[in-house]
Amino acid sequence: MLEINNLHVQVAETGIEILHGLDLVVKNAETAAIMGPNGSGKSTLSYILAGHKGYKVTQGDIFYNGQSILGMNPAERSALGIFLGFQYPIEIPGLITMEFLKVAINALRKARGQTELKVPEFINRVKEIAKRLSISMPMLKRPLNVGFSGGEKKKIEILQMSLLDPTFCVMDETDSGLDIDALKIVADGMNRLRSSQCSFLIITHYQRLLDYINPDTVHVLSKGKIVRSGDRDLAVYVEKNGYANIIGVSCG
C-alpha cells in the first residue's frame, strides 16, 4: 500500500513549491487515476515517488508498505517494486536496449535476493513480451530509445514494466502521443499486470486511456493538492465538463 501524507515538494534548484500538502492512499492491487490540468503538479508527483534529485520534500512523508521511502535513491525504490513509466523516455546513445534490459533485470533480482536470470531464459522472456507488444527484435538491438518514434518509446516503457516485475507502477501520461492501436496494446500490457495484483497510479490528462483501463478510484489534482476523489464517474464528469467546475467548487 502506498500512503502519502501532507506532502510538500519544491523544485530543488529554485525552491519553488509545487505540491502543497498532498494526501493520497493507493491500496494493494488498486488502480488509481490522477487527473488534472497542466501545471497542477502531476509530473512532479511521479518524479518525487521515483526519487528524482531535482525535487525536494520539505514536509510530509511517503510510505510504501509501511516503510518511508524518502531516504532511498531511485534504484532502491525500484528494488521495492516501484516503476515509473516516463512521459518522455530518455534516449541513451550507445547503450544497446537488450543489454540495458539484462543489466536492469539482474540488478533488480540481486537487490530482491533472487538469482541472476540465465541468458536463454532472459531472451525468451523478452521475446514473449516483445511479441505481445509488437516490438521487433532488431529494434531491441538498437541504442535505447535513440531515434524511436513516440509510440515505440512508450511500448519500450511497457516492455520494461512487464519484464521488471513491479508491484507499483506510476504511469506518467503513457497515453500521450499514441494512436489508437498502440493505445490498445499499451493498455493490454497494463491490464495483464493488474491481474497479478500490481497497483497502478495512472497520471493522465484525458480519460481516453481510462476507456481501456477501468480505474478503481479517480483523483483530481489541482495546484498541488488533491481537490476531489471519486470513482470512474468522476473521470467521465471531468471529460464532459472540464476541470474549471471542480476546481472552482473546491476553492470557493
Place this chain on the structure above:
Amino acid sequence: MSARAETIRQVQEIGVDQYQYGFETNIESEKAPKGLDENIIRYISDRKQEPQWMLEWRLSAYNRWLKIKEPTWSRLQYPPIAFQDYHYYATPKNIDQNMLPQSLEDVDPELLVTYEKLGIPLREQEILAGVPEKDRVFSENLSRSGHVAVDAVFDSVSVITTFKKELAQVGIIFCSISEAIREHSDLVREYMGSVVPVADNFYSALNSSVFTDGSFVYVPKGVRCPMELSTYFRINERNTGQFERTLIIADEGAYVSYLEGCTAPQRDENQLHAAVVELIVFKNAEIKYSTVQNWYPGDKEGRGGIYNFVTKRGDCRGSHSKISWTQVETGSALTWKYPSCLLKGDHSRGEFYSIAVSNGYQQIDSGSKMIHLGKNTSSRIISKGISAGFSSNTYRGKVSAHRQAKNARNFTQCDSLLIGHDCSAHTIPYIEAKNAQVQFEHEATTSKISDEQLFYIMQRGILEEEAMALLVNGFVHEVIQKLPMEFAVEAQKLISISLEGSIG
C-alpha cells in the same frame, strides 16, 4: 542534500586515489647518477654494450637536443621540468645485459611477483597448459584467441621476452631494442630515426640521446604474425625517467598486431616518460598498434603522476599499406601525444581510434596527424574524450593533403563527454588541403552526462556507479570494438575505475 553528501563521501573514499597499480617493488637497483650530460650517455651506451655507431648517434642527438626549445604550444600547464634531477638509467641489480634471462628460472622472483600482480602473463608454460586465468588482468579470453607474446620492460631494461622461439620459427624477430641493436644491427641502423628524425622535436631528441629500452619487431615478407605481440612498461624506481624506444617493421604483405601497456607506482614526485615509437609498413602490409596507458595519474590534489611526452609515428611506405592506432588512455598527470601516419604509398590508409579519460587534475593534449602524400590515400580519426573532476582534455589533430595527394579522403569525428562542472574539453583541428581533389570531413560533438539519463537508468534498479558505467561504455563503444578482444574487457574496466566517484 543526502545525494550530494553521498557523492562527496564517495569521491573521498575512492576518487582518483584508487590507483590499482600503485605498489612499489622492493628490488635493489643500479642507477646512473642524476642528471644528463655526455658522460651519462656514454655510461648508458656502455652498460648496454652498444656498437660505436649507436653511441655516436646518441651523442649527436644530445647535441641537437641542447639547441631545441621545449615546446610551449600545448594547453598543458606545469612547472618547468628539472631535467638534471632525473636518473636516466636504472636497472634491477642482478640483471646483466650480457646475460639476459633465457628462461623464467633466471628471472628475479621479485620481478615475477610484480608482473603477476599487474596481471601480465609472463609464464608461457602456464598459458600453454591452459592454467585458469581468472586472476590475470590482461589475459582474459586468451584460451579462445591464442597466445600473447610479451616483452616486459622494468625501468630501463627489458627483463624478459616470451615466445621468442615460436616467433623465430616463422622468421619474426621480437626482442628488446637493446638486444636488436646488438644482434640485428643492420636493421636497426637502417630504420631507426627514419620515421621520427632525431631532431623532430624536443622530446624525440631527448629520447634519441638517452633511450634505454623498448621493443623491436620485424615481420618478414608475406608473414602474418600468429599471435598478439605486446610490451609491458613499468616505471618503478624513484625520480627515474623512462625513455622507451620501439621500432616495428612490417615487410611487404606482412601483418602484425601489437599492444603496449603501462603502469607505475604511486609517488609524490613527477616521473618522466618520453617515448618514441616508429612504425614502418611496406606494400600491402599492415600494423595494428594498440595502447592501454594507465600510468599513475597523480593524487586527488594533483600531486605526483607521470609526465608523458610521446612521439608516435607510422610510415606507410608502400602502396595499399595500412596503419591503425588504437589507444585507451586513462593515466598520466600530463599527456602530450599525437600518434600520426605518413601516408606515402598510393592507396595507403591510416586510422586512429582513441579514448582519452581524464579525472582529478589530469591534463591531456592529444590527438593525431594524418599526412596524405600519396594518391588515393584515406584516413579515419575517431576520438572520444571523457573529462571529469578538474581535468582538462584537448583533442589536437592535423589532417593535410600534399599537392600530389589526389583523391585523399579523411573522416574525423571528435566527441567529448563532460562529467561534472569543473572539467573542460577542447577540440583544435588543423585541416590543410593543397590540391582540389580532396575530401575531408570533420564532425565534433560535446555532451554532458545528464541527470535525466542517470535518473532514467537508476529508476530501472541500476545503482549510480553502474548507471554511469553504462552511459560511458555507450559513449566509447565504437572505439572499444577496435581493440584486440583480449584487451577490450580490460580497457572497459579501466575506464570505469578511472571515473569512479566522479559523479557530481
